[in-house]
Amino acid sequence: MKFSEQWLRTWVNPALSSLELSEQLSMAGLEVDSMEPVAEAFNNVVVGEVLECWRHPEADKLQVTKVAIGTDEPAIIVCGAPNCRAGLKVAVATLGAVLPGDFKIKKAKLRGQESNGMLCSNAELGLNDDHDGIIELPSDAPVGMDYRAYLQLDDCTMDVDLTPNRADCLGVRGIAREVGVLNGLAVTEPSIEPVAVTSSSERAIQLLAPAACPRYLGRVIENVDCQARSPMWLTERLRRSGIRSIDPVVDVTNYVLLELGHPMHAFDHDQLHGAIQVRMATPSEKLTLLDGEQVTLQGDVLVIADEHQALAMAGIFGGEGSGVTAATRTIFLESAFFAPAAITGRARRFGLHTDASHRYERGVDPELQRLAMERASALILEICGGQAGPIVEAVAPEYLPQPKVVTLRAARLAKVLGIQVSAQVVEDIFQRLGFNVENTGSGWQVTVPTFRFDIAIEEDLIEEVARIYGYHRIEAAAPAAQLRMIPRHEAQLSASFFKRVLIDRGYQEAITYSFVDPKHQALLFDDTAALTLPFPISLEMSSMRVSLWPGLLSAVAYNQKRQQQSLSFCETGLRFIPDHNAENGVRQQPMLAGVRAGKAFAEHWQEGERAVDFYDIKGDVEALLAATGEGHLYRFVADQHPALHPGQSAAIFRADKRVGYVGAIHPQFEKRLGLNGRTFVFELEFNAIAKRSVPRAQAISKYPMIRRDLAIVVKQQIAAGEIIAAIENVGVNHLVDLNLFDVYQGPGVAEGQRSLALSLTLQRSDRTLEEQEINAAIAAVVEMLATEFGATLRE
Template identity: 45%
Template sequence: MQFSENWLRSLVDTNLDSEALSHALTMAGLEVEEMQPVAASFSKVVVARIVSAEKHPDADRLQVCKVDVGLAEPLQIVCGAANARAGLLAPCAMVGAELPGFSIKQAKVRGVESFGMMCSSKELGLTAEATGLLELDSDAVVGQDIREHLDLNDHLFTLKLTPNRSDCLSITGIARDVGAITGAATRFEAISPVAVALPQTKNVTVAEQAACPRYAGRLVAGINAKAATPAWMVKRLERSGLRSISAVVDITNYVLLALGQPMHAFDAAKLNGDINVRFAKTGEPLELLNDATIELKADDLVIADAQGAVALAGIMGGKPTSVSDETVDVFLESAFFVPSVIAGKARRLGLSTDSSYRFERGVDFGNTRNALEYATALILQICGGSAGAVTEVLGALPVRQAVQLRMPRLVSVLGIPFAQEKVAQLLSQLGFAYTVAGDVFTVTPPSYRFDITIEEDLIEEVARLHGYDHIPATAPVAALSMLAAPERQLHLNQVRDTLVAAGYQEVVTYSFVDESWERDLLGNHTPIKLKNPIASNLSVMRTSLWGGLLDTLGYNLNRKQDRAYLFEIGAVFHQADGAYQETARISGLAYGSAKPEQWAVGNTEVDFFDVKANVSALVGQECSYEKAEHSALHPGQTARILLNGKAIGWLGKLHPKWQQHYDLPKSAYLFELDANAALNRQLPAYQEVSKLLPIRRDVAIVLDETIAAEAVLSTIRKANIPLLLDVALFDLYQGKGIADNKKSLALSVLMHDTQKTLTDSDADTVITNLLQLLQNNFDAALRN
């Protein structure tokens, strides 16, 4: 929200200077993002009239001018501007003037004395380019300081408003808040109904009163649409970031800036029949003021006449019914649209308008009629004409529920004592109606304060008006004690440390993702859609962290980083039975060489087993894997991650079609774990360590090729064969000497006894028991 400081000061009588006012606004929650003067610093420039302009004797393009600057005698000034002529009023920089970038001195120009310089807007630093002298209005007073005449001792304030402060999207709202902050008196212009001099009216029907609880309109006939917009209005519009278009359009924009009420003016002659506020028909066309023709959807609220939609409610008017220089009769519209009906529609259409920005956040429904009367009065004043009666349709307007403010709660939250009289004063400065019973204020927020709904909102109002910098910084007094850390639960920082030690780098990506990611990569055809996405490619909530990791990988590859080990710890979102669920996940991606480039290690690409080792180190010995299929992963290199027999995640190589889709030169390997499950640990149990040497025996068994080695090892470990310390797989063989559909697994078997040295007989017994176990469970036989 940009506005002129002088406009603001015309509405509120504060004695704060510009810097102090900026600080007061920021400390009260209306952050001043930027404050800059409307013009560069310059001095000794006055309004001047060219009395005469004669051709320079030695230069074709120069003129010798006699210039009246309000002194006893005119000054002689040599000027090269094409529009310099007798009778012209323009700025004149006198000798000694300091202009942006240079000074004015007495000089000779081609042999003729010159005592100053006639100025264009460029010399004054008002514009980047200029084609001639800055021509001033005929009412300019000769000799007056040009800064005073053009109101250049002004500043442009730009506020960075939070979405809840829609009441400050107008100069009136800002002035009201400045009055509340500083206690200064406000002086708002009284708005009275205009005299009705036109018998004609236009019927209005609101088919969707739940979406448009208030709609007011009136005819204004016989206007002069070519009338010039007054200079004071043009100045205020331009200093608020809007350009002047035409008198009628400028008036509606001015009312928007002044009162915060978006308005629209239709050319009444171009309307067919009555006005109807309704939802659009699917596919109904509408040509907007920006020349774009859109196809409306069923949830788009429109203003329509007998032939169809003529405006997109709360966003933009239609071009066929817009006002022009030939317009004679206008139909003025002022309405209140429910924010939820307007929210997101402009963004969906790629639009951003001042109207939608305000309606999405909430417009003062108590000011709808006043804005219409004000705009009518300005049109009659500037363009002439006569006004008809107001046609208004009222539905169920929002109810401003009373909110209670308890004094003990206020003191408890802010931590400083407050007198009840002080709170009453601050609420009065805000314009809040209230009653007091004991130490409880019951406050009814005004129609323009949509953000006051709970007690904490009122506490915030008291705090910001009292001044955050007046609340002392007091150290809290509390007993601090270390919380017990459960041994079975790891902290996420330990997970981060493990992955960083393995060479991974943590990234943080958006929880919003492209709908195509969910549909194609994860097979999710019913993602959680956002009602108001920040971008079209971030329209749904993610159910996996992989999309963000792959996007980050692409970003790195585009910047010539050909090795990327990434991980993210974040939330994913699902919906089931109409409820939303949020789950924490640990996800990782490995791409490129297995080790950083160095002379002592060959350039070996990362593979499935490298990432599997990282996952096992993360989860622990209880982790196991089983073959599975996933839409995003390679059919032959995909595994479910199991913890104590329960599935907790996925591990695998990116599917070749997605490798091609993401234009990846090499394969990427991915894993994802349920964070809560992965953080659980079994407590370590002490086992006596033998002082005697263990015995190792290698055993090769033949079994069906469909049996997973993991199942064999798991079965052996669970059997708790006496004296068996550990068993590991060290070779897999299929080929000559092994029957079809069979495979050979070579196992290393470690045995020990903590009390005595094992004999060959003891070792033979262990191996016999092991082979018997494998034969019973897997029909495995000792390989010959």
């Protein structure tokens, strides 16, 4: 919100410098983003009057003027502006003046004609980019007066960066109200009286979408002169607020928007047909906007229409066909309250962001429409002339926001602020803010005015007391607290525990967005429905992730394009699975995932340049599972996943429950995902691995360990892991270690089979094992292997 400091001080003028006022507003929550002078430095520019004007004898495009500048003798000045004429009041840079850009005015000769100054345009004085002609001042401008003093250019533009909840301050009126409250000063508002109704012209209004627009006011003003010039005081206030003057009607609606914070719009009355209808657009309805662009509307867009067609996108942008032009003689002026929910997101959908939509999305005062109508009507009649018809109002009271009543407890106020604020001070703050307050003994019952959409709960009132009372007056004190041990289950593992395991193995933690590209996600998870965001940040971030893989793979592709050759990323986070039985229709599941790509090791003379393979990432997963102390409960089973290579993928099971996947990204997706070479991933359900077996101390056996080696021959397709798991489950007494130390295929072993050499280590803690116990244990293992796997001892 940009505004002129001088304009603000016509409403309320505290005894503060510009810097102090800026600091005060910022400390009250209205952060002043910048303060800039409204005009660049220049001097010796005065108000002049062109007394005579004749053509330069040596140049057709130049004129020689005699200009009164408040001295005894008028100045002779050569000018090339097309709008220079006798009787015009102008801005004159006299001899010795220094203009922006360190441009000095000296006596000169132009085509043989002496010139003693310069008639200035706005661009030459650094006020705007208008080079079309010299400045035309009002006829009552005092000749000889310093131009900076005449326009009060020793002013600054303040730019307040408002948070979305403070829509009430999107106008000078709201800012002035805050300054008045902060300084205990009365605010002097301009007198806004109803204009005299001098015409019977009016137009009917039909509210066909009352929930979206519960109040709409319209007024017909006849015989307006849209070619009239907006007064300089108005155009200057617009300029200092960052708005360009267009025509008097648009200037007035912009001025009311800045002054009261209420958007308005004017239609060419003669282009309208029948009653004004406030309705939702029909599907695929077309509308050509004021900038000439044609848009196709959806059924959730609120429009202002007549009985033939849509005229404007309500609260956002006007239509070209009904816009006010220089030829317009009768206007239809609108002032409406649109519900924020009916406007939010619509402007961005069409690539628009207007001052009106900015305010309506945040909320305007539902009681301000008539005041804004009267203010705009009075200014239009003053500048353009004409006759005003009666105000026609259509209202659906049941849909209008009602004043909220919020209770504030004195004890709660003291507890949150940490100080005692007297009841009198609290009540005075609320009254100055425009709230109705009633003391209930234990606190206050506060009726919130309609212009404060952001006050809804007790904490909102506490915030108001704090910021008006002054944060600097609240003593800084360290909070008192007791140190207590946080209850923690030793068996529960944290996400940071698993990340440390992976970081120790060369991984780097990544944090990716929960929003992913739906096209990439559909490649990897074609059979999984994903949640689509109604208002995404961008099209590439419009879908909620159903896995951590899309984000990690994007990170790999990004880094590979920047010549990173060895990549290992891990991440913990939520995935979002649509589930009608879950809260809000989505199941949020914590996951742990990782990805590896490129070289297995950094370039080294001894290691070579081996690429990452399936067993590298499988080893990382096994290390994670082993860290839980229950690695033996997990098993890897060859399985297929739509995102993974069918020959290099496995499901990870704990007992009979699948808890994750590991494998290589399917080659057909690598190029489409921007990946360079083979990429390996894993993903585990965090809650399924987050508990560990707590270590239990026991005495170390002092008796000898007995090792027996078995060489068995089995079919080639039988996995060694299945054999090891079977031996562990057979219940061999005193088995303390089991290891596969050799695999052999070749001469001496039949085709289609292989030899597996296993070492079994047995030990008792109370005595030395006897030979018959050892032989019985080994025999049990051999019998089980023969029965379940058809294994035979290798000769």
